[in-house]
Amino acid sequence: MTWNDLKNNDITYIVKYINDKLNDSKSLTRVAIELGVSESSIRKYLTKRGYKRINDEYIFIGDNNMTKVINSKSQSSSDSRFNIAIEDDNSHNVVIDNQFKNNIISLAKDYDKIQGVLNWFENKDDTSVIEVVQDGIKIDLPSKDAIRTTVRLNKESWNLFDGFCEKFREFNKSDLMSMALLEYIKKYDK
Known part of the structure; x- marks a missing residue:
């Protein structure tokens, strides 16, 4: 043909x-x-x-x-798909796999918990503020002006700092060094 x-x-x-x-x-x-x-x-x-x-x-x-x-297709032991009927204005047959079926069953088992979360969310007080504390490096410098200076450092300390900077390549070395100095000053200048 x-x-x-x-x-x-x-x-x-x-x-x-x-x-x-x-x-x-x-x-x-x-x-x-x-x-x-x-x-x-x-x-x-x-x-x-x-x-x-x-x-x-x-x-x-x-x-x-x-x-x-x-x-x-008819359901057989080797076929992992099932035919189900969805009732609405028209009757539709939908083929789903085992994973989808298991997800739906899991949701049905936790129906009361899910409804509880939805009810809490709909009725929560919007005036309460939740502060999200994010772990990680934050660059918060007083100004973005930079100066060039020469400083003698301990070789081992510098190598450790250099390795640290390699891990966090999304930040530049100058900003990381400035933040480290600021945090040191804030910690010990009392």
Whole structure:
């Protein structure tokens, strides 16, 4: 069958045909070669008609961004996906994996705790101020003016400071040295 022959069918048949080929452990590139067309042509054709490729399967994305499974798989011991029905104005089938299912179950188990946090947040007093203390280096110099000076230092101390500056390359050496001197002065000048 060629791509032009396949395009003469309705979109659900086209999607089923391509999904069947993908389920037969064929890549979209191989399917495209068999149909005598480029992979991007197939992808663009299906995307324009509201289909998206999820887990090697083209799935229709509805008007309300609800996901509807066109070619649903049955649950088996080797298949880690499950079909569930979501009830709203229309009934939609959604394919989810084990991790998502476990996350939803975990959220359901902690429903009361989550509701408690949400209620606290909605009813909290906005006048209370929480000061966040951040660990790490803060450069808070009285002015940004710098001078050049020559100072003799202990070699071991300088090597340690130089190694320290290498760890924190986001700061320049001049600012780190100035902050170190300021902190020393504030600590011992009493």
